[in-house]
Amino acid sequence: MLFKCMYIYGIACGLLPAPLKKGQFLLGYQLRWYLIYTSCLHGVLLMVLPFTFPHYMYDDSYMSSNPVLQWAFNLTNITRIMAMFSGVLMMWLKRKRLLKLGEHLICHFLKCEKLDDHSRKFSTLRKRVRNVLFQMLLVANLSILMGTLLLLRIDSIQRFSKTAMIVAHIIQFIYVVFMMTGICVVLLILHWQSERLHIALKDLCSFLNYEERNSLVLSANKVNRSLGDLANLFQLFAENQRLTRQVFRTFDLPIALLLLKMFVTNVNLVYHGVQFGNDSIETTSYTKILGQWVVISHYWSAVLLMNVVDDVTRRSDLKIGGLLREFSHLELVKRNFHLKLELFSDHLRCHPATYKVCGLFVFNKQTSLVYLFYVLVQVLVLVQFDLKNKVEERN
Secondary structure, X not given: OHHHHHHXXXXXXXXXXXXXXXXXXXXXXXXXXXXXXXXXXXXXXHHOHHHHOOOHHHHOOOOOOOHHHHHHHHHHHHHXXXXXXXXXXXXXXXXXXXXXXXXXXXXXXXXXXXXXOOOHHHHHHHHHHHHXXXXXXXXXXXXXXXXXXXHHOOOOOOHHHHHHHHHHHHHHHHHHHHHHHHHHHHHHHHXXXXXXXXXXXXXXXXXXXXXXXXXXXXXXXXXXXXXXHHHHHHHHHHHHHHHHXXXXXXXHHHHHHHHHHHHHHHHHHHHHHHHHHOXXXXXXXXXXXXXXXXXXXXXXXXXXXXXXXXXXXXXXXXXXXXXXXXXXXXXXXXXXXXHHHHHHHHHHHHOOOOOEEOOOEEOOHHHXXXXXXXXXXXXXXXXXXXXXXXXXXXX
16 A cells, blocks of 8 residues: 555656556556656746745845855755756656666566565564555655645745745655655665565575474485575575666666755754754744754654665675574585575675765765764854854944
């Protein structure tokens, strides 16, 4: 149900390369109508661009006397537009590549689904995946709702300009929010399959350990079965890693611009929080509550993105590597099994799952902590600049 909701959001925002039906992308006549709808949607995004920077925000709003707030407003809008158009261009320039990637993801999902024997372990895993997906959809809708309500609180005597600005910002915000949520969902699906492989590999390890304790010799049937299971899991794991790298390569520029947009928005939100805290901006309790929920939803989405990227890269390798070491003491298995195990270990060691954003820096939890620290540094600089301006105005 949750995946269907995400699919509907993706279709409505034009974020899928083509509609799906029974696990296959629709082509031909039905795809043509979807492309027409997508082009109209992208045309609307272009049409509302002039209303993103209304004059009244600089002349007749709470930021009219604060150049730092105006600078933050401009930069936030620019980075959001850059992230938005990276998604638009990707949909048109990489549509065939996205279709092929989608087909490979569906095929990989169906292969890994065969490992699911509906035991308690797999049921627990499904619940965890549903919980994360529910959080993603909740945060996306909460961000849009709170952002809209906060925009409506901006006072202005120019009603048309205000309405046009709110509509432009909401349309852009919806597109960017669901673009980031869509990328997170794709990574979550890959993480789900990786966890299925981990459970199946752990079951194989438990089976062989049980036989090691209770049998003198493994039967030929059990030897062939365990070797076949290990070879299948190795193939699926290598395919999962390949698809993860392909996803990161395909979405590299949109992810980089989304991270830039998140950084600028983070600075803007924290700086606004400082301004509200010291009463530099006149506000009400209702507006403060809305602002707090905007901050909460922003950081919540950032944590979800950070966790899902860490899950499909660093944590996945660590869990599989730790499990492979538990096979090392087995003596009843044949030499072919140990050779396949060594190939599995060598592949894991030679192909570490890491993600470098545009080849510049590795994106993981450690990098995210540095990013949060850098946000605080930037806010301190802005506050000092703001205080300097106030001192000069008084003099």
